[in-house]
Amino acid sequence: MADETAKGTAGFLLEMGMLKRAKRSGWWIAGVKDPETIAEHSFRVALIASVLAMMEGADPAKAALLGLWHDTQETRVSDIPHIGRRYLDAASNEKVTADQVSAAHPTVKAGAQKIVEEYEQGDSLEVICAHDADKLECLIQAVEYREQGCSNVQGWIDSSLSKLKTASAQELAEAALTMTSVEWQKVYLP
Numbered sequence: 001m002a003d004e005t006a007k008g009t010a011g012f013l014l015e016m017g018m019l020k021r022a023k024r025s026g027w028w029i030a031g032v033k034d035p036e037t038i039a040e041h042s043f044r045v046a047l048i049a050s051v052l053a054m055m056e057g058a059d060p061a062k063a064a065l066l067g068l069w070h071d072t073q074e075t076r077v078s079d080i081p082h083i084g085r086r087y088l089d090a091a092s093n094e095k096v097t098a099d100q101v102s103a104a105h106p107t108v109k110a111g112a113q114k115i116v117e118e119y120e121q122g123d124s125l126e127v128i129c130a131h132d133a134d135k136l137e138c139l140i141q142a143v144e145y146r147e148q149g150c151s152n153v154q155g156w157i158d159s160s161l162s163k164l165k166t167a168s169a170q171e172l173a174e175a176a177l178t179m180t181s182v183e184w185q186k187v188y189l190p
Helices: 004-020 038-056 060-069 093-100 106-121 125-147 151-163 167-176 183-188
Strands: none
Touching: 004 038, 004 106, 038 060, 038 125, 038 167, 060 106, 060 125, 093 106, 106 125, 125 151, 125 167, 151 167
């Protein structure tokens, strides 16, 4: 029989499965009928964070970890669109994470809280890369949705572009804005 901290940790992992089913709701405002899930967004954020960290001379593993955890709280508070946040007084991501891992193994609890606190409060280059990755992923996703016929995404592109801090993120954003979503495969076509 599993001990209580194992059950608490497993419960947290089961809860994270909700991120695979929960849609990013802000895209509905733009008219996207079947938006990406929070997990799909977080996966690409983690990859982008690691790439930006490599380009900026930061620790790619740490940046990816920060990006992977940045929206885990949305199992409890959902994906609240930016416009909705002005009407809500929501708990901090640090508090939500503390609740999520309250029954987990002590090292998991401490580790999770440290990761989320660093993402929310830190100012290291890895944190900056992770924040830029979140914005760059949104921009890239908007470009993909625009290509699929959703014409209401320019505001997401403009907002994301204006918030990028690293030169690498700005450079990648400008490149992404000049490409199609399948242009990457041209290298491999005869």
